[in-house]
Amino acid sequence: MKDKMIDIFTKAYKYNEGVSVFFAPGRVNLIGEHTDYNGGHVFPVALSIGTYGAFAKREDNRLRFYSANFEEAGVIESSLEDLNPSEEAGWTNYLKGIIWTFAGRGMKIEKGLDIVLWGNIPNGSGLSSSASIEVLMGYALRELYGFSVTNVELAQIGQYSENNFNGMNCGIMDQFASAMGKKDNAIFLDTADLSFEYAPIALKDKKIVVTNSKVKHSLVTSAYNDRRSSCELALKELQGAVAIKGLGDLSVEQFEEYKHLIKDEDRVKKAKHAVYENIRTIRAVQALKDNDIEAFGKLMNESHVSLRDDYDVSCPEIDVLVEAAWSVDGVTGSRITGGGFGGCTVSIVEDRAIDSFKEVVTKAYKEKCDMVPEFYVVEIGNGPCTL
Ligand code: GLA
Secondary structure, X not given: OHHHHHHHHHHHHOOOOOOEEEEEEEEEEOOOOOOOOOOOEEOEEEEEEEEEEEEEXXXXXXXXXXXXXXXXXXXXXXXXXXXXXXXXXXXXXXXXXXXXXXXXXXXXXXXXXXXXEEEOOOOOOOOOHHHHHXXXXXXXXXXXXXXXXXXXXXXXXXXXXXXHOOOOOOOOHXXXXXXHOOOOEEEEEEOOOOEEEEEEOOOOOEEEEEEEEEEEOOOHHHHHHHHHHHHHHHHHHHHOOOOOOOHHHOOHHHHHHHHHHOOOHHHHHHHHHHHHHHHHHHHHHHHHHOOOHHHHHHHHHHHHHHHHHOOOOOOHHHHHHHHXXXXXXXXXXXXXXXXXXXXXXXXXXXXXXXXXXXXXXXXXXXXXXXXXXXEEEOOEOOOOEEO
């Protein structure tokens, strides 16, 4: 892959002296959805797919960007004087935002960069290609300039940049999974204080299968930010009665006792999801430790129902994929994964059932949505690296 990246770099810029190649992974979340901005738990894995980048320092202050995924856009030129988000800047906003965030933390670069990217995460699939780009850029700055930042800080910088440069009020899960990924392990992260533990995923006769709906509904950012605002308002209403910092501090019993304080029915549903999903995630990790993968799968299914009915982030296409998955003998659990409104589902499927899973899900999707899904058997990978 290093050679491929240097090749792309050479074609784009007609030189290749001083080029370094780095990688950062995408992620898929097994359970714990829309809990990460509520001080709750998440349980993602880093993928073996992600974004590769080749970088070379320049002698002036120019920034040049090229993505082999968007060849038609050609080389996009900018400079360190122009670290402002703009619609025309498209995907390069993710890179500029990281340079801007580093500068804001006293890690300013004085000279520009030539950058090429190539990623193998399907575009718009909700497998965190943007977080992988952010972590890649932060990792590259650290390696190229010797800045002293930990991988956890790379995740925080990525989230800060996405919130403040890109206007997406995301939590920290995606960047954390990308920056802290560990091969064959999931990350059980408490977003209230960023304490975490790795949990080995050894599913013997089963695989984690991601199904890409290839659908991405519009207004995802505003719908996402609305959900977050609802949770924040519900939290304020509850804080009148209970001393909590986030919805993730509540037990199910406490939530049921105090939910009448939330003055809007829709907001009760949103807060309910956040509280119940957090508890489900804690239980799911315990089930995994107890080797009770059936219980883990049931919690995944419950997570989907809650995201569909209470949190309202599913869509008809995703529901078709999940319901078809549930109907297959040998599927332990299946749910929507990621931010929602399209993207992917994640399922745990027995090896013997993988073929029939693909067949049944493809048939249902074709019949009901006239579309063909894509499948990806997950390989859990490591965090960012130098090639
Ligand atoms: C997106 C966000 C994450 C998280 C998920 C939902 O992926 O970037 O921070 O909130 O949605 O769990």
